């Protein structure tokens with residue numbers, strides 16, 4: 715089993731980085747081969763260009779995108795780890811989705827409308843943030859984030875979003891709290907390792 719971890723944070727001092735490192739170890743222990751795509755470290759080019767759009771029309775993509783698509787095709791489980799920035803993905807991750815989840819690879823127009831092509835893949839999203847969950851719940855935004863950052867993208871492409879966890883008030887959290895949050899996140903994966911979801 716292959717576990718693709720798409721990681722979008724520029725700092726090694728971040729909570730997101732700690733979560734990524736712990737998830738890599740936990741995957742190995744549980745028999746999943748972790749592959750980390752560290753978008754900042756790779757200097758991933760997030761700009762969908764005119765050339766990209768022309769290629770997509772003919773069912774082609776750039777060489778850097780073929781590599782990313784192969785990782786997706788060969789993975790059973792995909793985790794995205796990212797901070798919430800301006801109520802969305804960091805731009806580098808948004809650009810990864812723009813370029814990698816391309817027409818003809820991730821979805822296509824079939825006889826019955828749009829068909830997702832990436833079936834039998836589980837997706838987990840882990841999102842750190844500055845605000846409290848309560849504040850966002852009060853604005854009905856947690857459900858909206860789950861929809862726009864998860865379902866509208868991954869279900870659309872035929873994948874199963876099995877979990878989206880938010881980690882609140884991270885800039886003010888103690889090491890103890892961060893440890894507690896990461897333990898909770900990793901606990902969820904027990905249901906994945908043992909195929910209960």
Ligand SMILES: Cc1cc2nc3c(=O)[nH]c(=O)nc-3n(C[C@H](O)[C@H](O)[C@H](O)COP(=O)(O)O)c2cc1C
Nearest residue numbers: 728729730797798799800801842843844845884885
């Ligand atoms: C550019 C930028 C935009 C941000 N926008 C939001 C936001 O919309 N909502 C929020 O709750 N926190 C926001 N934050 C705070 C981050 O989400 C928070 O610092 C981060 O998740 C902490 O976790 P980390 O240690 O993994 O970076 C923003 C931070 C930055 C740098």
